[in-house]
Amino acid sequence: MSLFSFFTRNRSAPVARDRLQVLLAHERALDGRGDLVALLQQEILAVIARHFPIDQEKVVVKLDRGQRVSTLEIDIEMPDEVSART
């Protein structure tokens, strides 16, 4: 055992804490995401459906929670017949 490892041996607790903090930040975001994203998608669909028919899969909602910046991405694909009309 080197002198260095004598002083640093077994300091595994900070590693455990850091790993948990990263992991749980991710898992908590996932938890909330399920409900919020589904709700957003439903409501956006309902609003669009008032004006023209649209498939459920044409509305894609993505939520990414980063440590500093979170982004909400909403991708709506216009049906061909509607874009032709306007």
Added chain:
Amino acid sequence: MSKVVVVTSGKGGVGKTTSSASIGAALAKAGQNVVVVDFDVGLRNLDLVMGAERRVVFDLVNVVQGDAKLPQALIRDKRLETLHLLPASQTRDKDALTEEGVERVIEGLRERFDWIVCDSPAGIEKGATLAMRFADVAVVVTNPEVSSVRDSDRIIGMLDSKTRRAEQGEKIEKQLLLTRYDPARAARGEMMKVDDVLEILAIPLLGVVAESPDVLTASNLGCPVTLHDPASPAAKAYTDAARRLMGEALAVRVPTEKRGFMERLFGRKAAAA
């Protein structure tokens, strides 16, 4: 006003049953009328930890299904007359419990007791969700170890979404009980410290119970440690936790390592509260 307390954790083997029995006994010792309810249908153990395994006639499933009346299934503790046990069934599975049935039993218990301590099974399935469903307060039992902390975080999320109180927009009080804590290892950086776990889980601290042989001795004998050895550090930690539940503003004693010069020299250690 009676209070329903769920003792929960997600992970198994962290000390839910031991903590339920110890806190229940400490509350009863303080003169409160207490029932400890075992929700671990199919794997009951609270009866054994409380030394009442030979006195079980009817159980929670019998009462839920209407085959027995509540007073028939309640077992009064032989040492403390204010302490009672409602055992789980050993032969059935968790599907034998229904939400309506459990609600009826909890209502019945609220009329008779000041404290209803629900010992949750491990996991996040039906047994665990029903144990927490009607709780006013949750005691989240956690070991200073990565898998236990992760599972506790998950359980805290469920307490905030799946309980009756949460659904009605009311607050459910959640408190952390850190068990099997080894102050010497924490001091050496081998185990997460109390503050590390508190920072991660972000709920108030109810108590810290150091890893202790007294706890095993107590369960070997079928007597909650708060009754068997009230002077032991573990019993003191549980008794303090019970007092805090009763609303006493009591500072949490975090166990520290107590080492003499010789022990320090030879690397042996002893935990003390």
